[in-house]
Structures are given as structure tokens and as C-alpha cells.
Amino acid sequence: MTIDVPTSRRSLPQLQPVSFIGADGQPTDAPTEGLSIPSDRTLLGLYQKMVQVRRFEAQVTHLTKQGRLATYPSAAGQEAIEVGATTALAPGDWLFPTYRDTASLLTRGVPVTEILSAFRGDWHCGFDPNEYHTSPAATPLATQTLHATGFAMAAKLKGTDACTLTFLGDGASSEGDTHEAFNFASVWQTPTVFVLQNNQYAISTPLREQSNATMLADRAAGYGMPGIRVDGNDIAAVFAAVTAALERGRDGEGPTLIECLTYRMESHTNSDDPTKYRDSEEVEHWKQFDPIDRLEKHLRSAGVLDDDGAEEIAASAEVLATAVRDAMNTEAEIDPAELFAHVYANPRASLARQQETLEAELAAAVQS
Numbered sequence: 001m002t003i004d005v006p007t008s009r010r011s012l013p014q015l016q017p018v019s020f021i022g023a024d025g026q027p028t029d030a031p032t033e034g035l036s037i038p039s040d041r042t043l044l045g046l047y048q049k050m051v052q053v054r055r056f057e058a059q060v061t062h063l064t065k066q067g068r069l070a071t072y073p074s075a076a077g078q079e080a081i082e083v084g085a086t087t088a089l090a091p092g093d094w095l096f097p098t099y100r101d102t103a104s105l106l107t108r109g110v111p112v113t114e115i116l117s118a119f120r121g122d123w124h125c126g127f128d129p130n131e132y133h134t135s136p137a138a139t140p141l142a143t144q145t146l147h148a149t150g151f152a153m154a155a156k157l158k159g160t161d162a163c164t165l166t167f168l169g170d171g172a173s174s175e176g177d178t179h180e181a182f183n184f185a186s187v188w189q190t191p192t193v194f195v196l197q198n199n200q201y202a203i204s205t206p207l208r209e210q211s212n213a214t215m216l217a218d219r220a221a222g223y224g225m226p227g228i229r230v231d232g233n234d235i236a237a238v239f240a241a242v243t244a245a246l247e248r249g250r251d252g253e254g255p256t257l258i259e260c261l262t263y264r265m266e267s268h269t270n271s272d273d274p275t276k277y278r279d280s281e282e283v284e285h286w287k288q289f290d291p292i293d294r295l296e297k298h299l300r301s302a303g304v305l306d307d308d309g310a311e312e313i314a315a316s317a318e319v320l321a322t323a324v325r326d327a328m329n330t331e332a333e334i335d336p337a338e339l340f341a342h343v344y345a346n347p348r349a350s351l352a353r354q355q356e357t358l359e360a361e362l363a364a365a366v367q368s
């Protein structure tokens with residue numbers, strides 16, 4: 001009896017991450033995996049968005065300290081992934097973000113007040129997913145990977161050319177849902193791009209304590225899909241890799257896993273203290289790989305950005321920060337009864353009883 005042996009299989013990604021622009025703003029000699037660096041014009045637009053996103057994140061973090069927002073998971077240091085991956089999407093594609101990816105919502109054009117209403121506890125989601133082709137940000141880890149896969153499957157069955165892109169963290173990559181999503185995306189050849197933000201921590205757990213894989217992009221080969229590892233702090237590499245993966249998806253060539261190597265510069269959320277579980281030297285070390293600094297150096301040496309241009313961009317970020325402050329310093333008119341709306345098409349009796357109880361308690365509170 002002979003056993004059929006396959007003649008080839010997907011090769012593993014290169015160990016060194018794909019990168020075009022080094023930490024010093026100069027071209028690297030890293031592998032490019034056949035990708036091309038985006039034009040300086042495209043990079044200038046991406047730079048502006050990253051500067052705005054960083055200012056937005058800083059402003060929001062201040063607002064949590066002032067008690068204006070309940071909690072906020074900052075993506076400081078991860079702007080190249082948030083902005084680079086989201087900008088590569090076509091308007092008709094669908095984005096499936098997580099709690100970490102507020103910057104992607106901003107990049108997608110969701111208004112500030114709608115983004116932040118969930119963090120202020122005013123609303124469950126805050127924006128209309130259909131309007132922005134963006135699902136509500138998922139807090140249960142990895143669930144969004146399945147939504148992105150299922151949605152892409154439906155898009156394929158409907159014959160549209162929409163792709164889906166979902167973000168997931170290094171910690172989320174160890175969840176069972178991620179395995180199911182990777183497997184079915186590859187079996188069904190769905191047009192899905194999995195952007196794995198390896199920021200090296202899952203709250204306080206460092207990557208080495210929850211995965212023994214040499215690198216997370218290696219997992220793609222086991223599912224029969226292409227995997228690539230990019231420098232997640234080089235927006236040129238992120239944008240190029242995601243653009244190529246979306247093209248593959250649109251051409252019917254199925255999903256791609258893109259591991260973006262980066263570092264979470266801030267705490268997990270404003271409610272934890274990272275000095276309890278990691279050295280400040282490690283954080284200092286990563287500062288030299290900052291995604292915005294390196295792109296600024298590149299653009300200045302390419303002659304497409306000067307002091308005036310940089311000041312103008314910084315000023316546009318201040319306008320955004322002012323809009324955030326104004327919006328969040330205005331008390332929202334909230335009707336607590338809305339908590340019960342939009343949950344069931346036909347409200348359940350138990351929920352109706354809870355609503356009656358709440359309304360009675362609120363009425364009593366007003367009278368007292």
C-alpha cells in the first residue's frame with residue numbers, strides 16, 4: 001500500500017519582520033516579501049492620521065483621570081497598526097475591532113462623540129455599524145475573529161467583493177475562537193485579513209508565558225493560509241502587507257494572517273499598574289522604535305515634510321483634542337429605559353419586570 005504524500009506545503013514566514021523604514025527613518029535591509037513601499041504622498045497622509053490618533057489617545061486618557069470616562073485601553077505605540085491597517089480598507093469592506101482599537105474607529109471616520117459614548121457608559125456601542133461598515137468593538141477576546149470570518153463567508157456567498165479585517169491580540173491568539181476562525185476562514189477561503197497585534201502582553205502576562213511558538217505568524221501554515229510577520233511600528237510595512245492581503249482576498253485567494261510585532265507602551269487600561277509586572281527599562285527600550293518618530297524622520301529626509309508642515313499637522317491634532325474635550329465635558333442626556341431597548345425584538349416578561357422596577361426606583365429617587 002502506498003500513502004499519498006503531498007509534494008508541497010505553505011512555507012513558514014521569514015523570521016525577521018518585513019520592514020521598509022528603520023527606527024532611524026532610513027531604509028532597512030529587512031525582507032520585503034515582494035511588497036513595495038507606499039508612496040511618500042500616501043505616507044504623509046498616514047503620518048497625519050497617526051499624529052491625530054496619538055493626540056486623541058492622550059486626551060482620552062486625561063479624561064479618564066478626570067472621571068469623565070470610565071475606562072480606556074490605550075493603543076499608544078500601536079498607531080502604525082491601527083492607522084495603517086484601517087486606511088488600507090475600502091469603504092465597502094468591514095472592520096471588526098476590539099476594545100484596543102478605538103484608534104481604528106477614528107481612522108474609519110466614526111465621530112468622536114459616537115466612539116466615546118460606550119466608554120462613558122452612555123451606550124452599548126455608540127455608532128451605527130452599518131453606516132461605518134464597522135462592527136461594535138468586541139471585549140470578549142477573539143469573538144470578533146469568528147464574526148469577521150462568518151461575515152466574509154456571507155459576503156462571498158452574496159457575490160459582493162467586500163473583505164473583512166479583524167484585529168486580535170497576542171493573548172487572544174491563544175483562545176479557541178481564534179483557532180476556529182483561522183480554520184474556517186482557510187477552509188472556506190474567506191476574504192478575511194487577521195491583523196494580530198503582538199504587543200507582547202495580555203494584561204500582565206508576557207507572551208513567553210502563554211505561547212511557546214517561535215512566532216505567532218507561524219501558525220498560519222498549519223491552517224493552510226499565508227502568514228507574514230511585519231514590523232508593527234513601521235506603518236509602511238503594515239499598510240503594504242494589509243493592502244496586499246486585501247487584494248488576495250478580493251481575488252478569491254482567501255485569508256491572510258499578519259502578525260505585527262509591536263509593544264504596548266501604556267498600561268493595559270487606565271485601571272492597572274504595569275510597573276508591577278514589567279521593567280521600565282523595557283518600556284524605555286521600545287521608545288526608540290516609535291512609529292511616528294521614524295516616519296517623521298523618513299518624510300523629512302525625503303523632503304515631503306518640513307517644520308511648517310509638521311506644525312500644521314500638530315495643530316489639526318489640537319483641534320481634534322479640543323473637540324474631544326468639548327464633547328466629553330458636556331453631560332449627555334441619557335434615558336435609562338433605553339437600556340432595555342434593542343435587546344429583544346419581542347421583549348421578554350422578565351426584562352419587562354426589571355424595566356418596571358428600574359422606572360419605579362428612578363421615580364422614587366426623583367421624588368425624594
Ligand SMILES: Cc1ncc(C[n+]2csc(CCOP(=O)(O)OP(=O)(O)O)c2C)c(N)n1
Nearest residue numbers: 100139140141169170171172199201202203
Ligand atoms: C474570553 C475572555 N477572557 C478573558 C478576558 C479578560 N481580558 C481582557 S483583555 C485580556 C488580555 C488580552 O490580551 P491581548 O489579546 O494580547 O490584547 P491586548 O489587550 O494586549 O491588546 C484579558 C485576558 C476577556 N475579555 N475575554
Ligand SMILES: [Mg+2]
Nearest residue numbers: 169170201202
Ligand atoms: Mg497583547
